[in-house]
Amino acid sequence: MSVPVIPLIHTARRGASDFALTPAVPVVAPAELEAVARRFVSDLATDSPIDLDVATDAPLGVAIRLELAADGLDALPATGGIRADGDSHADERHGLAIAENGIRVWGATPEAVHRGLTTLRQLITAHAGDGVAQLPALEAVDAPRFAWRGLSLDVARTFHDVETVRRVIDMCSLYKLNVLHLHLTDDQGWRLEVPEWPSLTEVGARGAFGDRQGGFYTRADVASLVDYAADRFVTIVPEIDMPGHTAAVFASYPELAPENPLTIESIPGFDLSIGTLDPDRELTWTFVNDVVRSAVEQFRQSAYVHLGGDEAFGMADEAHAAFVDRAISVIKDHGKLALGWQEIARAGIGAGDVVQYWMEPNESADGFESDALKAMVPEAFLPMLLETLAKSVHDVPTALDKGATLLVSPTSRLYFDRPHLAESADPAQEETRARVGLPVYPPASLRDGVEWDPIDETPVVDSDDRIGGVEAAVWCETVTSRDDLEFLLLPRLAGAGEKAWAARNTTEWASYSARLAGQAGAWDRRGWNWFRSSEVAWPAPAVAQAQ
Structure with missing residues (x-):
């Protein structure tokens, strides 16, 4: 399945029913993930027209739910290399599930959840319009090749x-x-x-x-x-x-x-x-x-x-x-x-x-x-x-x-x-x-x-x-x-x-250039000055929001 995000996700499968994300959908996070949730909400509001709120009291109903968990991640390949911070306990493996009843983002550490939310942020930005993001149903797990x-x-x-x-x-x-x-x-x-x-x-x-x-x-x-x-x-x-x-x-x-x-x-x-x-x-x-x-x-x-x-x-x-x-x-x-x-x-x-x-x-x-x-x-x-x-x-x-x-x-x-x-x-x-x-x-x-x-x-x-x-x-x-x-x-x-x-050897130019084109909206909204290479079929520019 091709997902319009960069870097390429390790494993992604199409789900059954898509999900319409509106500002009424809260981001539900436990206390240890609240800072990560608020960073996601702030960045998403900058990159896209979707402005969400964070809830820590676990309300019932449709939500984006963040969890510290490692289920379904053991089959991912181990990350190689070294960490610049020297953290020997680092773990960036994470999962993302989008279904008609909500979104789940999980990982073993707050950093892992942040990486999963980065994928979600790009996905929302690519599908956002008129205050709603029509997101494809998705089941994905991911981890980096190098630390x-x-x-x-x-x-x-x-x-x-x-x-x-x-x-x-x-x-x-x-x-x-x-x-x-x-x-x-x-x-x-x-x-x-x-x-x-x-x-x-x-x-x-x-x-x-x-x-x-x-x-x-x-x-x-x-x-x-x-x-x-x-x-x-x-x-x-x-x-x-x-x-x-x-x-x-x-x-x-x-x-x-x-x-x-x-x-x-x-x-x-x-x-x-x-x-x-x-x-x-x-x-x-x-x-x-x-x-x-x-x-x-x-x-x-x-x-x-x-x-x-x-x-x-x-x-x-x-x-x-x-x-x-x-x-x-x-x-x-x-x-x-x-x-x-x-x-x-x-x-x-x-x-x-x-x-x-x-x-x-x-x-x-x-x-x-x-x-x-x-x-x-x-x-x-x-x-x-x-x-x-x-x-x-x-x-x-x-x-x-x-x-x-x-x-x-x-x-x-x-x-x-x-x-x-x-x-x-x-x-x-x-x-x-x-x-x-x-x-x-x-x-x-x-x-x-x-x-x-x-x-x-x-x-x-x-x-x-x-x-x-x-x-x-x-x-x-x-x-x-x-x-x-x-x-x-x-x-x-x-x-x-x-x-x-x-x-x-997983990057193919046709797929990558299409995924790259979907990034331009966030760059424009942030006011970043970027090179509009003729190699890529870019969308029309969005209005810059941040300088």
């Missing part, structure tokens, strides 16, 4: 305010993504308060990419975002990029900088920084310890701290490995687990460490001869960059040999700063399509984003056992505003949810 389903958001090159990040969290929640990985530091800016190092925000936070306005998140801002995400069962994972990508650090504290850091303008607005933190200086480790402690204190729900570890241009392999090893020790000393980009595989990682795979061998090889790459990179710097790319082909096998877990983020499928390939169905969007997206990447279609599988795209992996999860990424060199960001994220983010949640 880590994420999006990495670059807030360093373009600073995105708290409200924008909240909007992104809402997008993640809608497609059952449960991790928002914040890339908080880079050459262009520093976005996190560290009390012992105030110049990081007084100086390092001023900048952004090009002439964009900088900024940072206060401790209160972070607390509000962490709570907002937790209400939607999303964990925010902080990334402090080191030992490279540290120009903002060096601008704030020159005593941490190498003697001759070098910044090269490759083309106007695109800068490459050469200079890394020195693992042989004890001041470096005072800095790293203070920064990690601050990140751990603020992002309390995350079991991980992401240390970056990528693109340490000009750093000797031995020095890079020594830095990564000690940084991982610092993270573990603060009671957290370590996560880093795939280059950390070249250090002494092991079981419990997570390596984020992003540089695909085929794409890296193509990049060696890419005219776009050569146009962006100064001739003197090109050999250094090509050396880094050449080393990347060994990272995944090395990580697996060392017992690490992989987080899968292949550039060709999950880097959303790639230009859109198809034309827009709205000619007014063509200027944005031509401007937004890194030109070094070949453009990608929406279909490219769902016709693949994490196993097939990951070197030497032949089962889910070594994959911790799936994570998309959006980098913001070409993103100048919230509208640009959302233009790159949607509709692509729905596809990331599909690949991280749905069973292997």
